[in-house]
Amino acid sequence: MGVTIWHNPACSNSRGALKLIRDAGIEPEVIEYLQAPPDVATLRQLLAESGLAAADLVRSKEPEFAGLALAGADEATLLAAMAAHPRLINRPVVRTAKGTRLCRPPETVLEIL
Template identity: 70%
Template sequence: MSVTLWHNTACSKSRNALKLIRDAGLDPVIVDYLADPPDVATLRKVLADAGLRASELVRSNEPVFAELGLAGADEAQLVAAMGAHPRLINRPIVITEKGTRLCRPPERVLDIL
């Protein structure tokens, strides 16, 4: 099975999701989305595949969220902001043939392995 993990090594939830994936005997493709941010089209696809709204994926507690005045922003504005400022993307995101999930809590990854 192919598994892709949008990963941030500084995030404990992301590290825990990675551990669960590896404990299941899988070796994921790890995407450092901070160093190699997804474009807007990829973000839209992930949102659609996961059944999420941009407001559910954005990290509203990041300082840049307030700096950009994103409170009350529409979906298109949030997606554009996440594309330009990947720190705004919540994690971990896991993509498999069985689905795409924002794995918060990390155990949500088990549903798609």
């Protein structure tokens, strides 16, 4: 298994994690998830791999979060919202053979390289 990063080039944390991966001599598969949003099944798999809950992966400060009235929503609702509105997905998410992590702060990626 290689290294995959769900990346948003506009995000400093995402850019930082990508730099740390490349500084380690690894060229990851870069998924710009805003252009290629994951489906609900992929999000469920990511949660299972990382041990996160949907509430940990959703960006509650995004305008869509309030606009969709997601405060207090259940996991299925949050997953459906993230699949339909990928800006709601927190980033960067990195997958390696050693695990899957939400890499905030970016240095978290070093745990799984």
